[in-house]
Amino acid sequence: MATAVKALRPASPDRTFYPVMCLYMLATVWIGFYKSYFGAGMVTAKLPTTLVHVHAVVFTLWMILLTVQIGLVSARKVRIHMQLGLWGFGLAGLMIALGLSTAIQSMKRGMVPPGFPPDPRVFFVIPFSDVVIFTLFVALGYALRRKAAAHKRAILIANIMIMDAPLGRVGIAHGIPVATAVWASMLVIMMIYDGFTLRKIHWMTLLGTAVIVGAVAVRIPLAQMHPWLAFADMLKN
Numbered sequence: 001m002a003t004a005v006k007a008l009r010p011a012s013p014d015r016t017f018y019p020v021m022c023l024y025m026l027a028t029v030w031i032g033f034y035k036s037y038f039g040a041g042m043v044t045a046k047l048p049t050t051l052v053h054v055h056a057v058v059f060t061l062w063m064i065l066l067t068v069q070i071g072l073v074s075a076r077k078v079r080i081h082m083q084l085g086l087w088g089f090g091l092a093g094l095m096i097a098l099g100l101s102t103a104i105q106s107m108k109r110g111m112v113p114p115g116f117p118p119d120p121r122v123f124f125v126i127p128f129s130d131v132v133i134f135t136l137f138v139a140l141g142y143a144l145r146r147k148a149a150a151h152k153r154a155i156l157i158a159n160i161m162i163m164d165a166p167l168g169r170v171g172i173a174h175g176i177p178v179a180t181a182v183w184a185s186m187l188v189i190m191m192i193y194d195g196f197t198l199r200k201i202h203w204m205t206l207l208g209t210a211v212i213v214g215a216v217a218v219r220i221p222l223a224q225m226h227p228w229l230a231f232a233d234m235l236k237n
Contacts (some may be wrong), residue, residue: 015074017193018152021186022070028182029063031098032166055098059165062095063087066159073152085145092158093140096131099162103127104235112169117216121232125223126164129215133161137208150204153190157208160186184236187212 002187030038033087037056052146065088072081107124116123137158144150163186167179187209222228 016225150225153204
């Protein structure tokens, strides 16, 4: 009888929503980095430095791990998901270190994409803030790993934040509004999903949206002020 009741129990909509969101982000990464990395042969791609190559490999591994982890939960292999998650948080720590190192190295090379103020110290605020917010929500995901709803949303928000990198390439090719719309749509989809399934917006979704929108709104103006420029000079030297 218990088995029959379990079989009749409706599947959680999370088992569809999170795989779909993962596919959306994977498509974003593939499109954004196809020309410079995936389509260029990955290990044979002409990236600026070895550090950028290592960063690209670890970033790719992170996206693969995210896909596996979401698949494990959807398949109800929660124990394996939790065991693998500990390694995942270690990989996240490596991503944070590599993200900061790569951003500092790019600033030293004077890298500034089209459409940004010409000072590389100003552009540096983009990858720096991405890493800081990614770190914040990965840490929240770890702290709340026993609270499934908050944990899943925290990890999703952390990944949405670093979509800034592939979307930056899309923005250069097709116009900044397209990149911004895709990025914003991920947060909007989360809020709509919360509304339909919870009849309210989960506090983690609200927090993530507020932090990301707030950061995007203020980071370039703040980065043109003396305190930020002095901070960037300190890291640059």
